Amino acid sequence: MKKVYAFFLIGAMFLSALAAGCISNTEPSTTPVETSTLTNTVPLVTDSNGNVNMQDLQSYIDSLPSEPLTDAEKEGLLFMVEEEKLAHDVYTKLYEKWGLQIFSNIARSETTHVESVRMLLKKYNLTDPTANAGIGEFQNPELQALYDQLIEMGMKSEIDALKVGALVEETDIRDLQERIAMTNKIDIITVYENLMMGSRNHLRAFVSQLKNRGITYEPQILSKDEYEQIINSPMEMGGGMGGRP
Template sequence: MKKLSTLFLMGVILLGVLAAGCTSSQTTTETTTPTQTNTVPLVADSSGDVNTQDLQSYIDSLPAEPLTDAEKEGLIYMVEEEKLAHDVYTKLYEKWGLPIFSNIAKSETTHVESVRMLLKKYNLTDPTASEGIGEFQNEELQKLYDQLIEMGMKSEVDALKVGALIEETDIKDLQEWLSRTNKVDIITVYENLMMGSRNHLRSFVDQLKNRGVTYEPQVLPKDEYEAIISSPMETGGGMGGKP
């Protein structure tokens, strides 16, 4: 019960960071599911790794249009959030030696690089450029990182719950930022990252299930969460845009 209470508290903390990162006065009601219609090329695989070479080629083929303040804010926030996931998983792998953390940390590297492509394209300063593991310019993300590490160091189960919680939050944040842009290149990156996060969430939930633990969603609506974990791993179809 104590662990469940701790997880609930972390969910509340994550929701607070979500609110800080996405300042829109309205929350999107759109539900993202694995069966959404693909209007952009999906170049992530079942491990969540993004084919950055293909993605870069596609991004370069699109014109650089003026960004809104919200679009700039979203890119700067998401590059640090993806780095947070990478850094947490790196530290949890060092502690527990579970391959899932090493594998997904590698995948998160491609997620960070995907957002960096857009920062470079639009001449935005990369807040992660000179930051080491566990270092963030966003104060709320710095605080969140510290809290997640503290929780994940308690046990393997707590560490896996941290992973699931991060992926839930990543999906929710990406949905929010998607609702605030109409730029095809940004949408393409966010859709690929979100598909990767759904695969990562499935992996963490499966690992917990193998240990006899039923994970309860902390951030996503339960019906959306169930739709994700009850669906198979997704694989992008490359530049054709069809899975």
């Protein structure tokens, strides 16, 4: 992969990697139901800091039956657990470099995101590609290259580091939206919806930090309208096991 320095090219690389992880030649064995119906009823157990309530989520996942997964659903879970780990690892390294509390806080939140996907890997007997992997180590070669590029960029300055954080969260939102559209499994949709809510809150936090430094962040992955809708909305708080807030 060519060495990329321009910010918008790193965003393009993210999209390329996501496409590599998302596309499957295998048609789903079941027809996905209208996801808007499901996402209006799944429990959101994520707080305004993006932390997932693991106990509540585990209880809900355990209450649902295990059904055969399509190849696309399996691929999605394996990719997502590494993508969430990428976010955690990037923020951990950027905190070590710059000492900004936002990176420490969101890295802890990303730990709950990784563990949320791991719940599903365990439920469906899928081998966890992040098991025993160290910081910055990934089985997916595209994610490995992306991690290296993002770290290189984030080490340049605090501003660049915060832009990396916003870019990671934008990408996570887009990828989760695509994953939700590829499944009809309520447990998978529930996890993805909670992670996406956390990512929206994280994006708001990074953009706010940049604004405080006089920087106007321009979206790299999301459309301008979608980005503005997120940024101009308050931090979200899950309503718990009763469903959406």
